[in-house]
Amino acid sequence: MKKNLTFLLILYSLLSFSQENYNSESYIVTLDDIKSSTFVKDSTANALVIYEDGNSYVDKEEFNLRTEIRHKIKILKREGFDNANVVIHLYNSDRSDERVKKINATTYNLENGTVVKTNLNEKDIFTEKYDENHTLVKFAIPNIKEGSVITYSYTLISHFMFNYKSWDFQGAIPKLYSEYKTSIPANWDYSIKLIGGQKLYKNDSKLEKNCLVVSNGGAADCSNSIYVMKDIPAFIEEDYMTTKSNYLARIEYELKTFQDFRGVKNNYAKTWETVDNELRKDINIGRQLTKSVDTETLLSNDILSETDILKKAQSIYNYVQQNYTWNDEYRIFHEVSVKDLIKNKSGNVSSINILLHNLLQDAGIDVKPILLSTRNNGFATKIFPVISEFNYLIVQATINDKTYLLDATDKYISFGDIPFKCLNGYGRILDLKKGSDWIDIEPEKPSTIQYKVELNLDEKEQISGNVYGKNTGYHALNSRKAYYPNKEIYINKKQDKTPNIEISNHQVLSEGETSSDFVETYNIEFENNLTGDNIYLNPFIIKFFNGNPFKLQERTYPIDFGYKDTYYYTFKLNFSDAYTILEKPKDIALNLPDGKGQIIFYTNLIGNSINMIFKVTFNEAIYAPEYYPYLKEFFNKIVDIQTNSIILLKKK
Known part of the structure; x- marks a missing residue:
């Protein structure tokens, strides 16, 4: 009896594994890809990426960035049909635009023991203008059923070498294999960031001599890299997290320098010293922080005559909090005007908190602004300054050797507290004389x-x-x-x-x-x-x-x-x-x-x-x-x- 039971368990195990024999090593669709019907590692998955790859390189004739992309996906349940609706995002500016070419898509089904292929018709590809800088290319892969395998591929063409193509290893459904190849000429020097907690299965690079040659005899070597991840779990959002962009496994590029074939070099990456100097002169930040404020007109005699420095700071904070309304705009580097705020009684985050900063400063209190990125905006990069990643400004006040973090945009928040959305780990505290530095942002008390x-x-x-x-x-x-x-x-x-x-x-x-x-x-x-x-x-x-x-x-x-x-x-x-x-x-x-x-x-x-x-x-x-x-x-x-x-x- 025990022998029979053991045999049945082994047989069941073999049968279970035989149902999952996906070809995760190539883009080619096999019969086993179509016949496999489950994914034991994640029984909740409604679809599965069997294989995907991307290949980015600089075209040797047109000198644009080309990225060839291929996906092979198994549809496990009806809830996974959305994976057959593909949207390609394209960026365009006044000078140039991104394009997509060679769109191909196929559905594979097993019908009466025969593999049936259904191809995407060109007439079913649609282009939609999203806004002045973005265009969407959409198509729905046809004849989708539970058990279908779909493949689709296309080539992106971009003149925006400033943004080398990033690659998402992780997504809303699990992936068996994800590969990204890059070829970057030495003219372009990027900071490369691997984001998320997943580990690379493969990370190889080698040098290719004279990969890019121009007509005047100039040439550049290329750094060719291959990045691979395997068995990547689906990223499913759950309570108690910041934005998913903080954790999705992906690789991103930030251009540091570009040198043309004449030897002229342009620096794009800035140091914090450079950024601090720019912020001092910035019309929306530095100049507003040094604006004089008519405190005698704005503040009551009770506030002006208060001798207890902490009580005075609290009264100034309450004045700003109760008399000026946040207009729900973050735009901390745009249209910041303390003068307009005082006139209109409404303004963005920077306007309100810079007014608070200036009033406290005029009262003789040691104050400094802090730039931060909110929880929904993602972590700000620490490796190098990316000023566009900051979307919020608060104030630090030091009173009697104790520091307080302040934000006057919320009518219900207490002195010394900041909104929950600001609890994103750290920020950049600005000192217009000595320069900026990182500061941890966390509540003092539970x-x-x-x-x-x-x-x-x-x-x-x-x-x-x-x-x-x-x-x-x-x-x-x-x-x-x-x-x-x-x-x-x-x-x-x-x-x-x-x-x-x-x-x-x-x-x-x-x-x-x-x-x-x-x-x-x-x-x-x-x-x-x-x-x-x-x-x-x-x-x-x-x-x-x-x-x-x-x-x-x-x-x-x-x-x-x-x-x-x-x-x-x-x-x-x-x-x-x-x-x-x-x-x-x-x-x-x-x-x-x-x-x-x-x-x-x-x-x-x-x-x-x-x-x-x-x-x-x-x-x-x-x-x-x-x-x-x-x-x-x-x-x-x-x-x-x-x-x-x-x-x-x-x-x-």
């Missing part, structure tokens, strides 16, 4: 959510009590933004989350719209639906997490919460002598590896009261991908505790 619930169960089976809540940091900011614009909507949403509980006498005890915390209290009363001899009560009338946000089999990019935080929930149930505790939840203690997080849950019974404490701590703002399985289980435990912790009371 954010907290704290709830204290006390209930009373009387002899008539009525349950009522009080809730006290206190949020700090970014949790408090979120609460203020939800509460102050429309208090009634805020209370109604809270009521909707607890349909069997009536909320009354809701009060907010914190100081105002920019308070450093958010404190609220309210009364609650349960509907009387208790039946039978036993009472089952879930003590978590407030849940921190309704479900596990982590559902991937594997995550290859960091888990970025943005800040450290703590969740704290205490519960007390007072009951009369008419009841006795039959069963209480089990105590639990769980730690993340290396002390990076903790769950504590325990209950105790004292007389006619049961007390419970639940605490969840995240000691890091960012967790490396290897912590993903631990965090996944960590959240499973949190959800389980909140859902299944039942107090069982028995009537006497």
